[in-house]
Amino acid sequence: MKRVGLQLLLLCLGFLVLSGRIAAQEARPLADDPELEKRVMNLSEELRCLVCQNETLAASQADLAVDLKREIREQMKAGKSDKEIIAFLTARYGDFVLYRPPVRPTTYLLWFGPFILLVVGLGVLYRYLKQRRELTNQQPLSPEEHRRAQELLKVAPEKEPA
């Protein structure tokens, strides 16, 4: 009896696994070769869809995106490297298709601008803090000012609404 139960369980599990397989096959990738499709998707993640602009080629279902993915797929099948395919696309659509623009004189500002801004910002902050410290060191409060400050600090809580 126990054995039959186990067999039944295994059978059910088998069906589960099988049905899972069948479902997975229904949502089959476009190419027959999943490895190739993975490569196509990986590369098209790096590329911009020209029609929708803010979408990757991988995510886009625009007509042109589908065509370009077909082109990429075929070139990969023909044994082209990712680099060659990217060169093919940039020759036609420009660096604009790349989500990671190449480092060259025209894009220096894009690549290094944020770091320059960071350094400038740090410099300004440093100077400001230094100036402030010097100011407080050079002009300490007079006894009269000190007394007024104390008074204000004392009065302050009473002014707050109950």
Add this chain to the structure above:
Amino acid sequence: MSRFAIPLAVFIVLVAFLAIGLGHDPRTVPSPLINKPAPDFRLAQLHEPSKSFTADEMRGQVWLLNVWASWCVSCREEHPLLVELARSKTIPIYGLNYKDKRDDALAWLSEFGNPYLLSATDTDGRIGIDYGVYGVPETYLIDRDGVIRYKQVGPLTPGVLKDEILPLVKDLSK
């Protein structure tokens, strides 16, 4: 005074950058094909599919290649301008019928007029990819040596034609 001068200067610079940015059309992508040889193709002609058309046979002429399709709404917008330009015989206009059905394309031309000396059919859009087409209509001005000299993405306008294309045509035809 200087307390406000620096933030004001920063603000003005920022506004200037934003203003320039707003003036840009984000849909026009600089084409790397300008001043590069026009990719050659051999495609069937729309009206006579048994005959073919190649870009190379246009060597020695300055010509326009206009990418169009019957499903393309903006093509209707620019079409009267093309028909008019064709009538003036300033420059030969050839069509690249992009990802279209032959019957639809023929019906479209008979309805709106045919400015093209002939149209080549790029049914699966492969030649479109070679030309970096991403938004139909697109228009390419190609010189005698088969070099692309100008590219218009989106519909041609009287302004673009008058200020950009026609002066260039005049120059190239010298």
